[in-house]
Amino acid sequence: MHATPRNEPSTPGNEPSAPRNEPSTPGNEPPGPRTGPSGSRTGPSGPGPLAGFTVGVTAARRADELGTLLERRGASVLHAPALRIVPLADDSELLDATKQLIEQAPDVVVATTAIGFRGWIEAADGWGYGEALLRCLRGVELLARGPKVKGAVRAAGLTEEWSPSSESMAEVLDRLLGEGVEGRRVALQLHGEPLPGFVEALRAGGAEVVMVPVYRWLPPEDITPVDRLLDAAVGRGVDALTFTSAPAAASLLARAEERGMTDELLAALRHDVLSACVGPVTALPLQSLGIDTVQPERFRLGPLVQVLCRELPARARVLTVAGHRVEIRGHAVLVDDELRAVPPAGMALLAALARRPGWVVARAELLRALPGAGRDEHAVESAMARLRTALGTPKLIQTVVKRGYRLALDPSSGSKYAG
Secondary structure, eight states, rough: OOOOOOOOOOOOOOOOOOOOOOOOOTTOOOOOOSSSSSGGOEEEEEEETTTTEEEEEESSTTTHHHHHHHTTTEEEEEOOOOOOEEEEETTTTHHHHHHHHHHHHEEEEEOOOHHHHHHHHHHHHHOOOOHHHHHHHHHEEEEEEEHHHHHHHTTOOOOOOOOTTOOOOOHHHHHHHHHHHTTTTTEEESSSSHHEEEHHHHHHHHOEEEOOOOEEEESSOOHHHHHHHHHHHHTTSSSSSESSSSHHHHHHHHHHTTTTTOOOOOOOOHTTTTEEEHHHHHHHHHTTTTEEEEOOOOOSHHHHHHHHHHHHHHHEEEEEETTTTEEEOOEEEEETEEEEEEHHHHHHHHHHHHHHHOOHHHHHHHHHEEEEEEOTHHHHHHHHHHHHHHHHHHGGEEEEEEEEEEEEEOOOOOOOOOO
């Protein structure tokens, strides 16, 4: 599900961008044809690597792009922008900072995000200070935090002096402190929230820091999609959540706290739902709560999708059942590499059977696994019939009279049987 994306900046250190002119890889090849059940996308070689998995997208900015990359690999996407970017309601702070820098040029300017740098130049132009600001910036040491920022700098007719290979603010800080900032005037374009650690370190080193606030982040106007995503995560209705900015991660956690579901969300993220972050800065709010994350080596959307293409299939359960290869994924099953859509009740039953493959599972236990089934064991029989139909191979599941059901596991799978 997609909503119209709103502009969301990325945090310094991991502003994502899509790869350009790169060879096709599992994270950036052109889209394949749409076939397969439940809208999954398959190519000539079968279902995509993310077919049968549901991925939550918390970004607002470039969410459609990320969603498309995921869907091309077969994923179902649940989109819930966890924040929105808005211009400063009162831009007097930005105007004052701009005037200060024009009147007394800085020694160094640090540009942290492309959208913020462009917004600053555009705002100055609107006030009639555009040319004066550009003249000022041409005569200073201009540091661009990442390649997208470099693009914005060059689009303004400027040239950056240096850009960190890691795209992280930590490396920018190391360079500045290594050069020495005693007595130097440093202008810092903020990215939506303060950078207290960065600013304090510069001031401790003797620098005068001028902060340039361009925009800020707020919770989304419509919180319903976020609540829906939280419910899905807690209910294990998503297999992974993606984060492209630290404030988005923090916003999702804050909303969970408001709803009194922090413990449930943490349990899901620590054990069952994969947290995929575009970079180390984005991961900090999650890691501080003991949540393990996965990250690409390159802080881009394409590599982020590649990580999911590797990690999620590795979590699938693979069994040989009645002579068939069965791979149990998040909301679907691959039977001999053919994607079979399975309703939630059927997935709950299959998961219960797969926890003890080959062993008989009693109807009462299967009833407890069914969501909202009540006490009627006939619900198990109905759901089991639908599951068998969905799998397309009824003999995968055997009925053991008066006892329950079992997966017809092949002896080569190595699990014990119960008669």
